[in-house]
Structures are given as structure tokens and as C-alpha cells.
Amino acid sequence: MSKKMPPTPMLDQLESGPWPSFVTGLKRLAEVEGKAHSGIMKSLLGQLEHSYQTRKGYWKGGTVGVFGYGAGVIPRFSEVADQYPESSEFHTLRIMPAPGFFYDTKTLRQMCDIWEEHGSGLIALHGQSGDIMFQGCRTEQVQAAWDKINEMGFDMGGAGAGVRTAASCVGPARCEQACYDTLSAHRAIINDFTDDIHRPSLPYKMKFKFSGCANDCANATQRADVAILGTWKDDMQVDQAEVQAKVKQLGRKEFINQVIRMCPTQALGLNDDDTLDVDNKSCVRCMHCINVCTKALKPGKEKGICILVGGKRTLKIGDLMGTVVVPFMKLETEEDYEKLVQLAHDMLDFFADNALEHERTGEMIERIGLVNYLDALGLDLDVNMINQPRTNSYIRTDGWEEEARKWAERKTNNAAE
Amino acid sequence: MTELRRPVESGVPDSKQFMHPALVRNYGKWTHHDRPRPGVLRHVAESGEAVFTVKAGTQRQLDVFTIRRLCDIADAFCDGHIRFTVRSSVEFMTTDESKVPALIQRLEDEGFPVGGTGNSVGFISHTQGWLHCDIPGTDASGVVKALMDELVDEFKSEEMPNRVKITTSCCQINCGGQGDIAINVQHTKPPVINHALVAGVCERPAVIARCPVAAIRPALVDGKPSLEVDEKKCVCCGACYPPCPPMQINDPVHSKIAIWVGGKHSSTRSKPMFHKLVAAGLPNNAPRWPEVAEVVKKILSVYKNDARAWERMGEWIERIGWPRFFELTELPFTKYHVDNWRGGRANLNASAHLHF
Ligand code: HEM
Ligand code: SF4
Ligand code: SF4
Ligand code: SF4
Ligand code: SF4
Numbered sequence: 001m002s003k004k005m006p007p008t009p010m011l012d013q014l015e016s017g018p019w020p021s022f023v024t025g026l027k028r029l030a031e032v033e034g035k036a037h038s039g040i041m042k043s044l045l046g047q048l049e050h051s052y053q054t055r056k057g058y059w060k061g062g063t064v065g066v067f068g069y070g071a072g073v074i075p076r077f078s079e080v081a082d083q084y085p086e087s088s089e090f091h092t093l094r095i096m097p098a099p100g101f102f103y104d105t106k107t108l109r110q111m112c113d114i115w116e117e118h119g120s121g122l123i124a125l126h127g128q129s130g131d132i133m134f135q136g137c138r139t140e141q142v143q144a145a146w147d148k149i150n151e152m153g154f155d156m157g158g159a160g161a162g163v164r165t166a167a168s169c170v171g172p173a174r175c176e177q178a179c180y181d182t183l184s185a186h187r188a189i190i191n192d193f194t195d196d197i198h199r200p201s202l203p204y205k206m207k208f209k210f211s212g213c214a215n216d217c218a219n220a221t222q223r224a225d226v227a228i229l230g231t232w233k234d235d236m237q238v239d240q241a242e243v244q245a246k247v248k249q250l251g252r253k254e255f256i257n258q259v260i261r262m263c264p265t266q267a268l269g270l271n272d273d274d275t276l277d278v279d280n281k282s283c284v285r286c287m288h289c290i291n292v293c294t295k296a297l298k299p300g301k302e303k304g305i306c307i308l309v310g311g312k313r314t315l316k317i318g319d320l321m322g323t324v325v326v327p328f329m330k331l332e333t334e335e336d337y338e339k340l341v342q343l344a345h346d347m348l349d350f351f352a353d354n355a356l357e358h359e360r361t362g363e364m365i366e367r368i369g370l371v372n373y374l375d376a377l378g379l380d381l382d383v384n385m386i387n388q389p390r391t392n393s394y395i396r397t398d399g400w401e402e403e404a405r406k407w408a409e410r411k412t413n414n415a416a417e
Numbered sequence: 418m419t420e421l422r423r424p425v426e427s428g429v430p431d432s433k434q435f436m437h438p439a440l441v442r443n444y445g446k447w448t449h450h451d452r453p454r455p456g457v458l459r460h461v462a463e464s465g466e467a468v469f470t471v472k473a474g475t476q477r478q479l480d481v482f483t484i485r486r487l488c489d490i491a492d493a494f495c496d497g498h499i500r501f502t503v504r505s506s507v508e509f510m511t512t513d514e515s516k517v518p519a520l521i522q523r524l525e526d527e528g529f530p531v532g533g534t535g536n537s538v539g540f541i542s543h544t545q546g547w548l549h550c551d552i553p554g555t556d557a558s559g560v561v562k563a564l565m566d567e568l569v570d571e572f573k574s575e576e577m578p579n580r581v582k583i584t585t586s587c588c589q590i591n592c593g594g595q596g597d598i599a600i601n602v603q604h605t606k607p608p609v610i611n612h613a614l615v616a617g618v619c620e621r622p623a624v625i626a627r628c629p630v631a632a633i634r635p636a637l638v639d640g641k642p643s644l645e646v647d648e649k650k651c652v653c654c655g656a657c658y659p660p661c662p663p664m665q666i667n668d669p670v671h672s673k674i675a676i677w678v679g680g681k682h683s684s685t686r687s688k689p690m691f692h693k694l695v696a697a698g699l700p701n702n703a704p705r706w707p708e709v710a711e712v713v714k715k716i717l718s719v720y721k722n723d724a725r726a727w728e729r730m731g732e733w734i735e736r737i738g739w740p741r742f743f744e745l746t747e748l749p750f751t752k753y754h755v756d757n758w759r760g761g762r763a764n765l766n767a768s769a770h771l772h773f
Contacts, residue, residue, distance in 0.1 A: 017562070022478040025478065025483050026478075026480065052559070057551065074549075096430075098435055102499075102500050103499050103501075105499060109488055112481035121481045123481070128543075128544060143421070153427055178445070186429065190428060190429050194428050216685075218503060223595075313594060318759055
């Protein structure tokens with residue numbers, strides 16, 4: 001005999017309107033006879049309606065895990081279990097998807113079957129960090145569900161003070177603008193850190209994100225402790241005939257408005273014959289003109305990555321933007337990848353050793369200063385790391401000669417390369 | 418008891434096993450793309466092969482029946498391949514242009530709006546809310562559903578000056594991240610402490626260390642070790658709640674919604690920007706949050722009318738100036754808009770650049 005559907009007058013109002021409704025989905029899971037999820041979902045709908053009525057949440061944490069791992073299951077116990085007993089335990093399994101969120105339907109259907117048998121039937125594709133979130137599992141089903149997901153070839157994502165699940169843009173799989181292979185870099189780095197994902201032991205979380213160009217479709221710059229963005233070093237590629245076609249299509253005035261005037265560094269000009277004049281030394285690789293003229297313009301041929309470190313949201317000292325610590329690095333050969341993975345390791349180790357409890361990388365760098373961070377990681381100083389030199393005069397400069405000599409030496413060495 | 422199975426620490430799987438074969442064939446060999454219509458992308462490879470992507474909105478919190486329906490569509494049109502975006506939209510890819518209209522029709526018939534490409538309002542990224550988070554001031558899926566109902570036409574068309582990314586967060590900590598418009602819960606009262614429970618469940622030094630303004634002190638209450646909050650200092654951030662649940666920050670009446678604008682992650686044209694507070698004190702009015710929708714729609718319509726092609730919201734405001742922004746949106750400008758947090762002077766006007 002099945003339990004009755006709870007009345008949900010407030011949630012019902014979220015079933016109207018043109019956008020797909022999660023409430024309709026929850027109800028469908030609740031209404032199916034003879035499945036484990038129907039009881040759980042009736043109860044969950046009751047609790048959610050209760051939240052809507054009282055404008056309060058009723059979940060608390062706890063400890064639930066799977067054998068061998070110290071993270072990845074987010075425990076949720078209900079504070080109103082006496083009224084809604086069947087969803088009293090509603091844990092989430094965070095599972096790492098393939099980079100770029102690609103699936104085949106066989107895999108997705110298999111995931112659905114597992115979650116229908118062991119969980120609530122509710123899956124978020126995806127969480128804000130990029131996990132597949134299998135939401136709503138009773139404690140005694142967690143291990144069984146996990147075993148089956150793991151046997152499919154999927155692994156648990158991050159939670160707590162460890163390396164978190166990463167995110168990457170679609171990259172070379174379907175974007176001509178990708179300046180490096182975001183999907184391979186994502187796998188190379190994250191799969192080297194499985195221990196730090198599964199058994200968190202850092203001062204706080206550490207996030208990596210991968211975007212193939214300055215458009216930053218993976219939202220790396222402000223949402224990752226380490227943001228890896230694609231860029232290029234040589235001149236952008238211009239197909240002048242296609243530029244002329246674009247000018248014709250938009251009209252001269254609109255082309256000037258939409259392309260020339262919008263270049264942040266005034267690196268562009270329109271020649272009298274409607275070809276494009278690019279001052280590559282002024283270009284900052286922002287992608288704007290390339291986005292507008294997808295056929296005519298492309299990044300250059302000497303492609304690579306730029307690494308920004310320390311982006312984060314509010315807690316604790318306020319929002320921080322990532323800072324450039326590596327302006328350019330090639331990422332093509334196996335050695336390039338090894339170098340990147342090694343650098344990621346060094347960043348993690350330094351963070352583990354030097355951050356205070358509950359401090360993110362950006363906050364640590366603010367406390368110790370960028371120069372000390374670069375020194376510790378053996379990274380070369382570069383003028384691209386700053387917006388402008390210091391304005392505050394409280395500084396000792398007694399090592400000036402020595403530092404100037406180092407800079408000159410590096411310039412000579414780079415020139416000799 | 419049966420023996421426990423050791424996990425295989427397989428890490429992140431390889432994407433190529435799941436990708437549409439046309440993407441594998443042309444991996445890294447794309448030459449350009451365009452948008453034949455809103456919701457559709459055409460990517461052309463060096464080989465001359467073209468792949469059409471049809472993008473549709475989902476409810477993100479997907480039940481297995483909906484996922485299976487999406488799979489049926491992918492089986493019928495896309496050889497069983499499917500992709501999700503960072504903002505939980507779904508993408509269907511095919512090399513066969515003739516299938517595109519039928520695919521769009523099928524998606525629309527099944528209730529998945531097609532759009533979200535180009536200069537449109539994308540799907541709103543969101544957190545967990547009342548469905549699953551343990552400190553949410555509001556729901557997430559519900560707010561987003563209610564808002565997307567109002568904004569669906571802007572999702573389905575490409576009539577905005579540039580992409581509009583909206584994010585929501587159920588507290589000021591703001592897991593939802595930067596947005597052209599960010600809709601975040603703002604707690605307005607210091608935490609209410611249940612002193613009877615503090616000694617038992619809170620690691621007091623950790624809670625004290627977590628507070629960004631050092632407002633929390635150890636205290637003895639009724640002879641028991643507890644905590645007290647200097648309410649003058651408290652910024653109502655809620656950071657003390659996760660390590661100490663007896664410090665209840667959520668409040669059904671005083672947790673309000675605030676709206677922030679002009680954030681962007683990309684370095685496209687301008688450098689990345691944080692979003693800025695423009696409205697606060699909006700009621701947490703479940704189930705459809707009409708007051709929030711009204712402000713969001715007002716901001717969007719002013720931006721749509723006034724911004725130049727390719728200006729993101731923050732770039733448009735930098736051009737027209739904040740006085741004009743407040744004038745056009747008819748939002749009140751208050752002392753709460755003036756930054757007095759660490760480094761806040763950088764947000765004050767130190768020039769004779771004035772807008773009248
Ligand atoms: C204690 C309750 C909390 C809950 C239930 C919670 C829940 C979540 C969830 C479900 C996600 C998405 C995860 C995923 O995609 O895998 C998330 C992401 C995130 N959380 Fe939390 N969170 C909590 C506390 C915090 C705190 C205290 C902070 C910051 C200090 C924080 C910062 C973030 C950020 C920045 C993201 C977004 C990550 C990204 O997209 O890069 N969260 N949170
Ligand atoms: S970040 Fe750049 S490379 Fe990646 S998908 Fe976006 S536009 Fe393409
Ligand atoms: S990429 Fe950006 S900076 Fe470079 S020329 Fe184009 S618009 Fe200007
Ligand atoms: S924004 Fe706040 S309430 Fe929402 S998921 Fe993040 S920490 Fe939880
Ligand atoms: S709400 Fe924030 S500011 Fe207030 S006491 Fe708690 S941690 Fe401190």
C-alpha cells in the first residue's frame with residue numbers, strides 16, 4: 001500500500017509556466033507505484049512544502065561515507081523526520097563526470113537505473129563545481145549505490161578541505177577558439193590528485209578550472225584557486241577576405257562600432273580597403289574581435305596557457321580575483337604536461353604547508369605577498385603579473401642592484417634561447 | 418557480513434568514449450562557427466564537416482524520467498550522444514542539418530525551451546537551497562524556475578546586447594558566483610544563539626576564527642560555556658553557522674534578497690569584474706518571488722534598450738555611469754551602496770569625473 005501524496009499547494013504553483021519544472025519531476029518520482037523512490041519522494045515533497053510554508057530549511061549534516069574514502073558523500077539528515085520519516089536521510093553522492101560534461105545515453109540510463117534502485121531518482125546535472133550530484137540516498141544504500149557507480153568507471157568528487165572536482169570548457173572537442181586541450185589538462189592534473197580529493201587533509205578547499213581562452217566559459221578566473229586559461233603569443237591569424245565580407249555584412253559603421261571601437265586596447269583599425277589593421281603588440285588576447293568575426297579571425301599559432309592563482313568568493317576577507325603567476329607556458333608535448341602537473345603539485349604542497357586553517361590560496365597570497373609565493377614555487381617574475389607598479393612608498397629597496405642584475409640576466413638568457 | 422569492496426580510484430574518466438564521433442573525428446581541428454538561429458550553433462571543421470548543436474534548457478534537478486526522455490531524444494537524433502553545459506543546459510549534436518528542425522520541434526514539444534546561445538539570457542546557475550543545503554536562506558530551484566518562467570523569451574531569442582549570466586545564491590557566501598545579475602540571500606540580523614547546545618556541538622575556537630569581523634567571543638551563559646556576538650560588528654554573513662548550527666542565521670522574515678549587477682568572469686574586452694550591490698531588502702516571497710522578478714526584469718529591460726552591441730552589463734554601466742544606472746532603473750541609492758569593507762576606498766570616486 002502506498003502512502004498518500006502530501007498536499008503541496010505552494011509547490012504546485014511552480015508547475016505552471018513555460019520553463020521545465022523540477023516539482024513535476026519530483027511528483028512523478030513520488031507517484032510511481034512500487035519503487036523505493038516513491039516513498040522517499042512523497043516525504044521529501046512534504047518537507048519541501050513545509051520549507052516553503054515556513055521559509056526555513058530543515059537539513060543538518062552528519063557523517064556518512066563509503067569504504068576507503070574520507071569525502072564525497074554529503075550527509076543530510078532531516079530535522080523534521082518525525083513528520084516526514086521516509087526522507088529523514090537524504091545524502092548526496094558527488095561524482096566526477098568526464099571533462100566537458102559529455103555522456104552517451106547508455107551511461108546516463110545506467111546511472112538512472114542505479115539511482116532508481118538505490119536512491120531517490122533525483123540527479124543534478126551538474127553541481128556548481130561540476131559534480132554529478134546523485135541526491136537523496138539512505139545511509140544503508142550509500143555503499144551499494146557507490147559500488148555500482150564506481151564499477152561503471154566513475155569516481156567520487158571532492159568535498160571538505162581537499163582538492164575539489166574540476167571544471168573545463170568544451171575546448172578542442174567543439175570550439176575553434178581553444179588555445180590548449182582543456183579536457184586533457186583537466187584529466188592530467190585532477191587524476192594526479194585522487195588522494196587529495198578522496199582523503200582531504202588541506203587547510204581548506206583547492207579548486208582547479210580549465211578554460212581554453214579569455215572567454216573563460218568554465219568561469220575559472222573568479223571561481224578557482226588555480227585558473228588555467230588558454231592564450232597565444234604570436235600574431236593573431238587574419239583572413240582579410242573574410243574581414244571584408246564581414247564589413248560588407250555589418251556595414252562599415254557597425255563594423256567600426258562592434259569590432260574596432262570595442263577593442264579594449266585600441267589595437268585595431270579599419271583600412272581604406274576594408275581590411276583589418278592589427279597592432280599585435282597592443283593586443284591583450286581578449287577574444288572580442290575573434291568572437292565577433294568567427295570566420296575572419298583566429299588566435300595565433302603559438303598557443304599555450306596562462307595561469308591565474310587565488311580567485312575565490314566572499315569568505316573570509318572578501319572576494320579575490322585570481323592573479324597571473326604564469327603569463328605563458330606551452331602545453332603540447334608530454335614534457336609540457338609533466339611540467340604543468342608538477343607545478344600544480346608544488347602549488348598544492350605550498351598551500352598545504354603555509355595556509356592557515358580555513359584560508360584559501362588567494363588569502364594566503366594576500367597575507368604573505370605575491371613575491372614570496374613566486375619565490376617558493378621558483379616562478380620567474382614577470383611584468384604581466386601586475387596592473388601597475390606599487391604606489392605606496394613604504395618599502396626597503398636595499399637589494400635593488402642585485403634584483404636589477406637578476407632581471408638583466410634573465411633578459412639575456414631569454415634572448416639567447 | 419559481506420566483505421567491503423575496495424574502490425577503484427579511477428579519477429576523471431576520458432571524455433572521448435562519450436563524445437559524438439564527429440567531435441572525436443574533428444577534435445582540435447575546428448575552423449569557425451556561427452549561429453544559424455537562436456539555440457543552434459554550427460561548427461565547421463578543417464575537413465569541411467559541420468556539426469550542429471541544439472541547446473535547450475532543463476530544470477537542472479533532474480528526475481530519472483526526464484533524463485530518460487532526454488536520452489530518447491539523443492538516441493533518435495544524435496546517435497546516443499548528449500552534453501551538458503556549465504550552466505546545466507543540455508546540448509544535442511548532429512552532423513545532419515536536415516534533422517535540426519525536427520529536433521527543435523521535439524525538444525519544444527517535450528517542454529525543453531530551445532535557446533541560450535549567443536546574446537541571450539542563459540539558464541540561471543544555482544545552488545541547492547531548501548531541497549538539500551543545510552544553511553539556505555531560500556530555495557534555489559524554485560527561485561530559478563519562477564524567474565526562468567518570466568525570462569524564457571529572452572532565453573529563446575538573441576536580442577540582448579551581449580550574453581546575460583544570472584546566478585543565484587542562498588546566502589552571502591555566494592557559491593553561485595559572479596553574474597551580470599546575481600540574486601543572493603542577504604541575512605539582515607545577527608545569528609540567534611541557542612546557548613544550551615553550543616558547548617555540546619560547536620568547536621568554539623574554530624567558530625571564532627571563522628568570523629570575518631571578529632565579532633564572536635567565548636562567554637559563559639547560565640554557567641555553561643557558550644559564545645556571544647558583538648551585534649554592532651556582525652555583518653550577518655552566516656559563516657559561523659556551518660561549524661556551529663546553534664548560531665541560527667536564517668530567519669523567515671528578516672532574511673531578504675539582494676540584487677547585484679555587473680559581474681563577469683571573462684577577460685573579453687574588459688578585465689573580469691565583481692558584481693555590485695544595487696538592491697536589497699526584497700522579501701523572500703516563495704513560491705514565485707514576484708518582487709525579485711520585477712527588479713530583475715526592470716534591470717534587463719533598461720540594459721537591453723540602452724547598452725551598445727557587445728557591452729556586458731558591467732561594461733555598459735561603466736560607460737553610462739552609476740548615476741545614470743540608478744536613474745534609468747529607478748532604484749533607490751542608499752548608504753548601503755557605499756563600500757566600507759576592506760579596501761573599499763578603491764570603490765569611491767577620486768576624480769572630477771561626474772555624470773549629470
Ligand atoms: C555548509 C553548508 C554548505 C553547503 C551545503 C554547500 C553546498 C554547496 C554545493 C552543493 C555546491 C555545488 C557543489 C558541486 O557542484 O559539486 C557548492 C559549491 C560551492 N560552495 Fe558551498 N556549501 C556550503 C558551504 C560553503 C561555504 C562555507 C563556502 C565558502 C566559504 C562555500 C563555497 C562554495 C563555492 C565558492 C562553491 C562554488 C564552486 C564553484 O562553482 O567553483 N560553500 N556548495
Ligand atoms: S573558453 Fe574559449 S575555448 Fe573554451 S569553450 Fe569558451 S570560447 Fe571556446
Ligand atoms: S583580441 Fe581583443 S585586444 Fe586583441 S585585437 Fe582583438 S579586441 Fe583587441
Ligand atoms: S550559497 Fe550559502 S546557502 Fe547556498 S549553497 Fe552556498 S553556502 Fe549553502
Ligand atoms: S554572522 Fe558572520 S559576522 Fe556575524 S557573528 Fe557570524 S561569522 Fe561573525
